[in-house]
Each structure stands twice: as structure tokens, then as C-alpha cells.
Amino acid sequence: MSGTARHSYRVRIAGTADGGSRIPDLTPREALERWLGKLRVDRAESTVSSYAYRLKLFVDWTEHEGIDSISDLTGWDIESYETHRRNQGIEPLTLKRELETLANFLEYCANIELVDDALPEKVTPPKVPRDAHVDESMLEPEVAEALLQHYRTHPEKRATRGHAVLEVAWHTGARLGALRGLDVDDYDAEEQYVAFHHRPRKETPLKNSTDGERLVGLPEAVCEILDEYLARERHEAFDDHNRRPLFASQLGRPTTNTLRIWMYLATVPCHYTECPHGRERETCEFVDYSKISQCPSSRSPHQVRTGSITWQRNRGVPVDVVSKRVNSSPSVIEEHYDKPSKFEEMEKRRRQHLDQLDLDADTDNGGADE
Template identity: 60%
Template sequence: MSSAPDVFEASLDEPPKYEVPIEGTTDGGDRVPDLSPREALERWLNKLRVSRSESTVSAYHYRLKHFVEWCEEVGISEVGQVNGWDIESYETSRREQGLEPITLNNELGTLQSFFEYCVKVELVDEGLPTKVDPPVVPAADQVSKVRLHTDRAQALLTHYVATECGSRAHTLLALAWFTGARLGALRGLDLEDYDREQQCLKFTHRPREETPLKNGADGERFVGLPKQACDVVDAYIQKHRLEKYDDYGRRPLLTSERGRPSTNAVRAWMYLATVPCLHSPCPHGNDPDTCNFLDYSAASKCPSSRSPHQVRTGSITWQLNRGIPPERVAERVNTSIEVLLRHYDQPTRMEEMRERRRPYLDRLSFGDEEGDDR
């Protein structure tokens, strides 16, 4: 009785063939993997981390997480399933949530870039990015008008001096206001980066120790502080700062119980530090004794509290209003003059008249000027 030939038996006329099927994976294989929208997004963000700052990658994550969650809610399990109608439906759902046009523009613009990556690695059809249509936003509306205004900043700082001078909230707000620095730069400061004698801070790019600067080594700089800010930092160091170390043996200037605070923690601290009813009656009619917005985890929901970026915007506007030349302000806050004037310089008409034009008012009076028309 003959038996069936062994599958690995070689023919006399041809060399042996050994074929082992290998499942496609996210790291390679014979076919493009069926990635979910979440998996594809994570892969794209990891790729971006090679050349983009962590703050930029984080911004892209927050812009697209709503799309990923929407896909999961409607049952889209593979990013390759997304079509033009899905994109239209998603955009409609976001519009119905009352998003500002600039926010929707940013989200859809980032979604388009994400799909362009997906086309490149053959996860979606090549025409899909063109089906994303970010709304056109007038130039005047491309900049958020929300900022911490000078009068409120002054009221908050005065409140802290009188009630809890040198507290963590007071120090964070003072550093942010008098330097205009980004959240990440403030979080990355060490105790040794503060020089009381020279009245300045040193900002250093330390990506390997998880405290990078937005613009890398180009963001390294010394920033001078007024005596008012130094007095706050001194009080904080003497009375309120916890003697803590981070995971790299460094001593953070701003500390939490665990050492160096997380980015989210610093953001939450700023929201809580800028709640307006700390210094005046609640503008929304709430009772401070029962208002949930005064809770650490809910302060960001207060319509009048401000994020670190909004404090930065207010600080930059204030510095310009005080007559500091734009090029000097740009150096202090580590941005280009073009970006500074487009995105951060937001004076009200009254502020502009009162502060910027005051040095020229004396020229607008009649007197014994030479060259009078006779």
C-alpha cells in the first residue's frame, strides 16, 4: 500500500521549497495589517516623536483622540474602513458640540495629516485625505482671544501677597507672569536654576531627563526677574518648597509630594491659581463655599480660570504694553517676532491707547514748536 508523498519531499527535477505562512503584523509582513484607528494613531505619534517636540506630539494626540473615540463608538474597528461619509459624520458631530471654528480647523487639519501618513503606509485609500475639509477661518479669528488680563493678574498677585505669600500657587503664577515662559519650561526648572543674586532664571534643555524645552537647545536662555518676583520665589523656597528629588537626582524648583510634578499637575495648579473668586466676588454668581470649581480636579472647568498658555499670552501682551521692544520680549519668551505678534500680542484698544501711545501724547499739543505754519 503506497502512502501519500511527504509535503517536504523534494522532486528529482526541482530544488526543495519550504514555505511557512507568516501573519502580517504592525512591524512588517507580507501584507498591510488591519490596524484600528487607535493603533494607527499611536504608530504615527511614535514616528513623529523622532523629529517633533513632546508638546507638539501631545497636541496632536488631543486633537485626534476625539476622532478615535468616535470611531470606537460607531463600530469602526479598522482605519481602512473609514470613508468620506464617516469623515462628514464625524465633523458634523463635532460641530454639534459647539466647537469654535479655529478648534475644528485644527482638529481636521491634523486628521488630514494623519490620513496622509496612513496613505503612505497603505492603510487607507490614497484619496481619503482629500475628503477632509477643514473650515476656512478668517485670519482675525485664527488667534484665541482668551488670556489672563493685566488687571486680573495684578489682583491675583496682590491677593497672594496679602494671604499666602510664597505659596506654590503664588510662585507658579509669578514665574509664569513675569517670564512668559511655557508650562514645560517652568516645570523643568531646578532649584539651582534660580539665581537670587543675579535675579534671573536659567532655562536648560534636558530631554534625556524628561525636561525638554519646546525649541530644544535653541530654547536655552537666561531670563531676568524683577525684585517683586524674586521676593515671591525666596518666600517659597524658605517656607513652602518641599525638599524633593526627581527620578534623575535633580532638585526641582517647583515640587510635589512625589518630586517633580507632571505636566498635567502643573496645568491643574495654574487653573486653580487663577480662579477669580480668590480676590473678588464670583463673576458667575457661585458661592465660593460650595463652588466645585475651587476643587483641584475641576478648576479647569471654571469659565474664568486660565491655562498656562493663556497666562503666557497675557504676560507677553503686558510686557509689550510696558514698552519692552518686541525683539527683547521674543528672546525672553523664546519665540520668533512673527509668531509673537501674530499669536500672542493681544492688546485691547484701550490698553494700546493708554500704554503704547502715551509717550507720543506730548507731541499732540500746541506750543512753541519750530516750523509752525504762519
């Protein structure tokens, strides 16, 4: 060995898609799956699913157009896809949301060098009138009050599961996932509040993760309903994580769809009045469990939330207080949820100025203010 020259060799190994120096050649579908997987770490599954649905249409379009690598995407492709969706006659607001999600996805791709840095900026969501952002369908405050009064005074319906769900949903303005995630131990009867916790590892995340955790106070009358419900009506059931759901089915924690149906069932107006659509409850097909959502007057959890926020604002609760209770920013509440009627608008925002317009008012102030 002493007379033999010694050489050292370096073997260069190509990078990989999971951390090497070589940029992977991913299809749009592969890139999308990677992005969604990243989002699942700290986003609610419902949010990830909505993103996946919006971008599935884009991925399907790229495959139809023969775009095999996401790095091949150009601004012309983005414009062509937008034109394709416009030609399908979709609502401007739907198109706006789809393109905003596409821009977020491409920003992720640009950040990890899958596409050109400038590509996300070439996505131009349309400007949509403010009114288009508002879903006018909600549980009207007067209907909610009539429903709750009916439940509270009816000997057989008081403190039933549907009644308890509606009471908590209406008085907290909570989202569907937050209601579903409540445990019996999250309700404090003595201090009169419910606690919303982010528990993604136990399959009950909050939409805004830990930022959505909060304590929400309940009126005494609502606590009385919950106490009766727990003592008499709640199924003594556990979920897969040995937790006791506050709103339980015989099998444990309900699915989101099951809880949604419970809300539809709880909000049909024929509980307390004649059918506004001229039907007889005994023969109406919509009161069937599988068709209750088709009743024109039943309301989903989101529509109950919208009505609750509107009701809280109309009763004079400051927007910053409502914001903390329902876990939504003041600006979002004012834009999407705070929907007073024309009369309520006048009462809340204009009535205080009417004295200045009264001809009989004392005007001895040196003339009108400039």
C-alpha cells in the same frame, strides 16, 4: 553525490508590517497607534494626547461605519465624517483643528503607503475668522500687578509657593510643562535667570523639545522672592530621578494637574480685594482645593501665559524679544497672544500719527504729502 544533479531552491517569505515588502492591512485604530508612537519620540506627551483625543473621534466613527482597513478610506468618507461632526454642532475652530490633525495623520499614512497619496489633500479644514483663534480669557495685567503687589507686601503670603509660581510664570510667560520641569539648579540667583531644559528621559520635556531650551532673565525683585522661597518655604523633596524640583510638593515634583491647581489658587482675586461675584471667602465653595478652577475669576497657567505675553508687549518689549523669552514665534504671538485693549491699541499703534492730523501744526511744507 557526484552522479546526482544538484538543485538550489529559494523560499520566498512574505513581508511584514515592520519593514518587509508587503503593505500591512491596518485598521484605522492600529494606524493611529503607530503614528502616535512615532510622535512620542520627539513630541511632548501633552501634544500627543491632544492629537489622540482629536483623532479618537474619527477612529470611533470609522468603526461605527464598518471601515475595517484604513486603505479603504475614500474622499467620500472624509467628507461624510466632516458632515457628521458639523451636524453635532461643534465650534468651527474645533472642527478646523480636528481636520488639520486628521490631514497630518493621513499624510503620514500616505507616506508609508497605507492610503492613496491624494487622500490627505481631500481633507479641507474650514476657514475660521482670525478672532475665533483667540481665547479672550486671560489674567488681566492690572489684576496680575495687583496680585503680585499684594503677595509682595503681605507678611504671611510673601514668598509662599503660590506666590513664587505666579512670579515666575508671569515674568517668563512659560508654559505649564516648562514651569513644572524647573529644578532648583535651573535658577541662577547671581546671574538672575532661570534655564529651561528639555529632559524627556527624565519626564520633563518641553513642548518644542530642544528648540524650547533657553535662559530667561528675571527682574531683581522676582529673584528676591525666589531666594526667600527657597530659604524658607520650599519642601526639600526629590522626584523619581533624584532631581530637586524648584516648585515641589511634599512628595516631590507635582503633576501637571497639581501645578495647574496651584495657579488657580494663586490667582483668585479675593486675595487682595472683595469678591467680584458678591461671595464671602469664608463661605465660598470655590476656594475649596477641588473646586478652585470653577471660580469665574481664577486663571489657568495658559491664561497667565497669555496675560504675561500681552503685558510684555504692552510695556514695549519688542516682539522678537518676547518670542525668545516665551518660546513662541512672532507671528503666533501677534495672532494669538498680543491682545491690547482698544485704548492700548490706540496708544501703541496710532498716537504717533496724531501730530499729522493737528490743524494747528506747521503745514508749511508745500501742501499735504501725496
